[in-house]
Amino acid sequence: LIKTYEPNLVQYPLIGIADDEFQTVKKLITKQEVRAVTLAKLQIQDDLVMWDIGAGSGSVSIEASNLMPNGRIFALERNPACVGYIQENLKKFCARNVKLIEAYAPEGLDELPDPDRVFIGGAGGQLEDIIDAVDRRLKPEGLIVLNAVTLDTLAKSVEYLEDHGYDVAASCVNISRTRKLTEFKLFEAQNPVYIITAHKGSTH
Amino acid sequence: LIKTYEPNLVQYPLIGIADDEFQTVKKLITKQEVRAVTLAKLQIQDDLVMWDIGAGSGSVSIEASNLMPNGRIFALERNPACVGYIQENLKKFCARNVKLIEAYAPEGLDELPDPDRVFIGGAGGQLEDIIDAVDRRLKPEGLIVLNAVTLDTLAKSVEYLEDHGYDVAASCVNISRTRKLTEFKLFEAQNPVYIITAHKGSTH
Amino acid sequence: LIKTYEPNLVQYPLIGIADDEFQTVKKLITKQEVRAVTLAKLQIQDDLVMWDIGAGSGSVSIEASNLMPNGRIFALERNPACVGYIQENLKKFCARNVKLIEAYAPEGLDELPDPDRVFIGGAGGQLEDIIDAVDRRLKPEGLIVLNAVTLDTLAKSVEYLEDHGYDVAASCVNISRTRKLTEFKLFEAQNPVYIITAHKGSTH
Amino acid sequence: LIKTYEPNLVQYPLIGIADDEFQTVKKLITKQEVRAVTLAKLQIQDDLVMWDIGAGSGSVSIEASNLMPNGRIFALERNPACVGYIQENLKKFCARNVKLIEAYAPEGLDELPDPDRVFIGGAGGQLEDIIDAVDRRLKPEGLIVLNAVTLDTLAKSVEYLEDHGYDVAASCVNISRTRKLTEFKLFEAQNPVYIITAHKGSTH
Numbered sequence: 001l002i003k004t005y006e007p008n009l010v011q012y013p014l015i016g017i018a019d020d021e022f023q024t025v026k027k028l029i030t031k032q033e034v035r036a037v038t039l040a041k042l043q044i045q046d047d048l049v050m051w052d053i054g055a056g057s058g059s060v061s062i063e064a065s066n067l068m069p070n071g072r073i074f075a076l077e078r079n080p081a082c083v084g085y086i087q088e089n090l091k092k093f094c095a096r097n098v099k100l101i102e103a104y105a106p107e108g109l110d111e112l113p114d115p116d117r118v119f120i121g122g123a124g125g126q127l128e129d130i131i132d133a134v135d136r137r138l139k140p141e142g143l144i145v146l147n148a149v150t151l152d153t154l155a156k157s158v159e160y161l162e163d164h165g166y167d168v169a170a171s172c173v174n175i176s177r178t179r180k181l182t183e184f185k186l187f188e189a190q191n192p193v194y195i196i197t198a199h200k201g202s203t204h
Numbered sequence: 205l206i207k208t209y210e211p212n213l214v215q216y217p218l219i220g221i222a223d224d225e226f227q228t229v230k231k232l233i234t235k236q237e238v239r240a241v242t243l244a245k246l247q248i249q250d251d252l253v254m255w256d257i258g259a260g261s262g263s264v265s266i267e268a269s270n271l272m273p274n275g276r277i278f279a280l281e282r283n284p285a286c287v288g289y290i291q292e293n294l295k296k297f298c299a300r301n302v303k304l305i306e307a308y309a310p311e312g313l314d315e316l317p318d319p320d321r322v323f324i325g326g327a328g329g330q331l332e333d334i335i336d337a338v339d340r341r342l343k344p345e346g347l348i349v350l351n352a353v354t355l356d357t358l359a360k361s362v363e364y365l366e367d368h369g370y371d372v373a374a375s376c377v378n379i380s381r382t383r384k385l386t387e388f389k390l391f392e393a394q395n396p397v398y399i400i401t402a403h404k405g406s407t408h
Numbered sequence: 409l410i411k412t413y414e415p416n417l418v419q420y421p422l423i424g425i426a427d428d429e430f431q432t433v434k435k436l437i438t439k440q441e442v443r444a445v446t447l448a449k450l451q452i453q454d455d456l457v458m459w460d461i462g463a464g465s466g467s468v469s470i471e472a473s474n475l476m477p478n479g480r481i482f483a484l485e486r487n488p489a490c491v492g493y494i495q496e497n498l499k500k501f502c503a504r505n506v507k508l509i510e511a512y513a514p515e516g517l518d519e520l521p522d523p524d525r526v527f528i529g530g531a532g533g534q535l536e537d538i539i540d541a542v543d544r545r546l547k548p549e550g551l552i553v554l555n556a557v558t559l560d561t562l563a564k565s566v567e568y569l570e571d572h573g574y575d576v577a578a579s580c581v582n583i584s585r586t587r588k589l590t591e592f593k594l595f596e597a598q599n600p601v602y603i604i605t606a607h608k609g610s611t612h
Numbered sequence: 613l614i615k616t617y618e619p620n621l622v623q624y625p626l627i628g629i630a631d632d633e634f635q636t637v638k639k640l641i642t643k644q645e646v647r648a649v650t651l652a653k654l655q656i657q658d659d660l661v662m663w664d665i666g667a668g669s670g671s672v673s674i675e676a677s678n679l680m681p682n683g684r685i686f687a688l689e690r691n692p693a694c695v696g697y698i699q700e701n702l703k704k705f706c707a708r709n710v711k712l713i714e715a716y717a718p719e720g721l722d723e724l725p726d727p728d729r730v731f732i733g734g735a736g737g738q739l740e741d742i743i744d745a746v747d748r749r750l751k752p753e754g755l756i757v758l759n760a761v762t763l764d765t766l767a768k769s770v771e772y773l774e775d776h777g778y779d780v781a782a783s784c785v786n787i788s789r790t791r792k793l794t795e796f797k798l799f800e801a802q803n804p805v806y807i808i809t810a811h812k813g814s815t816h
Contacts, residue, residue, distance in 0.1 A: 014249065036244035039220065039240065041220060151593040154767070155767035158767070169389070173237065174379070175376070178558075184559075185372075187559065189599045355562070358563070363563065378786055390761060391761060423652050445649060448648035577790050578797070579645060579789045579790075583786070584784045585782070585783045595784065
């Protein structure tokens with residue numbers, strides 16, 4: 001029976017998995033809606049190599065894995081608590097083509113194959129070193145997507161990527177979801193996320 | 205050679221196709237970011253039956269088709285100009301499991317298999333009749349996703365779905381994208397879209 | 409010395425008073441930015457009569473009072489804790505032309521002079537009765553401004569006001585403010601507020 | 613009769629004047645809602661000196677003038693078309709304490725009294741020189757408010773102000789207003805505006 005090997009897979013969607021289905025540290029996760037936009041910006045095609053730097057809960061890697069069963073995804077994370085949760089999440093969602101690497105990027109990148117796509121969800125204070133390292137390895141038609149929640153990361157990453165010759169755009173995603181409050185549906189805002197997309201040497 | 209049969213497919217992503225890659229009437233399209241969130245809310249799994257009512261340019265059907273190659277998608281559209289563009293778009297993106305139906309919903313729904321998922325992108329003034337028709341046919345674990353851009357459709361659809369016993373939530377999606385203006389990146393807002401999700405008889 | 413009688417007034421702005429300068433119940437307050445837009449929508453001129461229904465902390469009444477020293481403002485509130493805080497806030501900000509009325513609207517409205525402006529910040533489940541009562545008393549050129557944070561209040565109030573012959577518009581206000589987080593400035597979202605403006609018998 | 617001398621004043625509100633009441637070049641104006649938040653951030657008290665750099669249509673100066681009849685406001689603008697419209701708008705709204713200065717800032721600032729408040733609505737490519745000039749003249753308890761609509765101005769102004777020792781915060785204001793479309797109310801988004809507030813030597 002296939003079910004004995006993939007006990008949970010059947011009940012989850014490819015993308016749009018509910019946030020609370022993931023094990024997380026302090027509810028830190030790329031939320032459902034932002035995750036979907038992030039994957040759209042990543043321009044996923046099957047059989048790409050993707051690096052997920054600062055993987056957190058692994059939610060982006062897991063849904064990317066659903067989109068590209070023949071792709072190879074490398075999820076880097078240095079926080080031991082996150083690493084443990086990523087392992088559980090990868091198992092729960094049967095994300096077989098995601099390789100978890102416990103490392104503090106840019107450490108750990110040297111051993112990986114050159115990426116077609118790089119997602120930077122968290123830079124842990126190493127933003128510039130990470131961009132330098134990614135830039136040396138990104139394939140010619142590749143692209144970088146970076147999610148920023150602070151003005152500092154937004155400003156610095158755009159400037160640094162442009163200084164490296166990238167064509168950069170940003171989308172600010174503001175989501176509010178209704179939450180039940182007695183018989184009412186209260187609009188609750190999520191903090192805005194800036195999704196930065198960088199193409200090398202492109203003019204589009 | 206596969207390429208002679210699928211000349212364009214290789215260059216497009218599964219989701220996140222650029223808006224201007226679609227033929228549209230007056231640029232009316234579910235935009236890239238909102239399309240991605242819509243697909244996330246649709247909770248796509250492979251081999252579902254989906255109805256896309258008021259398909260417009262077909263962009264949601266096309267990306268849904270990329271996500272479920274074994275699914276069956278029925279795109280209803282009544283506007284002849286849209287119908288023509290949907291045909292071109294389906295061809296361009298090789299969306300073989302999308303069946304286009306030229307009809308003014310709820311007409312045209314009777315012949316279709318019962319849906320697991322229904323996306324209502326446009327109701328053309330027939331919102332209540334469409335919800336009635338969908339409600340009679342939706343499978344027990346199915347769900348309805350409806351995108352509203354007016355306060356009237358937002359209010360009416362939520363009320364009507366709740367009156368039919370659905371558990372309803374809404375996400376308001378506000379996106380602004382940078383656009384190049386001389387050497388500057390101007391933040392340009394898209395109009396907000398309310399993505400309404402309705403589960404029948406559920407309490408979640 | 410004037411200062412002995414108005415010890416604090418000199419240091420506060422007319423509008424844009426910081427949220428944490430007000431005494432509040434559970435931080436429930438019309439926030440600085442939304443308060444400013446609300447006052448703009450109220451179209452304040454000097455010497456108007458304004459009703460503030462569901463006054464909460466009194467912040468809107470207090471800034472309205474700064475804008476119209478010759479106006480008369482009636483702040484209705486039924487929650488005893490709020491009433492106490494409103495008293496303190498009125499005193500702190502020397503809002504001499506705000507009259508606080510402890511009542512559960514629409515009770516308490518009969519004794520007031522007819523209003524030029526009505527602000528409904530909270531309806532406490534009496535939305536329809538309040539609108540009925542306001543409609544009977546509003547002066548011909550008057551207008552109603554209502555802030556909604558739930559989909560239900562948004563939908564119901566717009567529908568009910570239109571049914572009473574008002575011309576209704578709504579502005580959705582989404583604000584995110586930077587907050588310091590170590591050396592970073594994190595964008596923090598406030599929940600969206602829908603500011604509804606209703607003119608009677610107008611077509612604009 | 614007072615009315616013969618102030619024929620229009622009686623019909624306009626102090627703040628929240630409708631956008632289309634102002635003469636503008638290409639509809640470039642700080643919109644009603646953003647203008648209100650800007651004034652709130654400016655922390656207006658009566659009898660301050662305010663500079664409005666890049667005054668555009670003069671709308672911020674005019675409403676600031678309504679808030680501080682004893683203040684002195686200096687509106688700088690270099691675009692001759694704007695200058696003409698500012699003159700008309702000042703006259704229409706009887707803004708007697710706004711002095712219009714046709715100059716390309718930072719030129720023209722030397723002759724002005726030291727400011728308590730500076731609003732920078734447009735820097736015309738001279739952002740750094742303007743901040744330098746303002747910084748030399750701003751009174752100790754003064755503050756600067758700057759509205760940015762591009763990522764570049766947002767990032768550069770925050771960085772430059774912080775480098776000058778200012779405590780800087782930003783509010784992103786996203787507004788959508790309903791617009792009538794046949795019998796529907798369509799939510800129309802305005803482009804987001806970043807309102808930057810800078811206090812010198814403050815820690816709040």
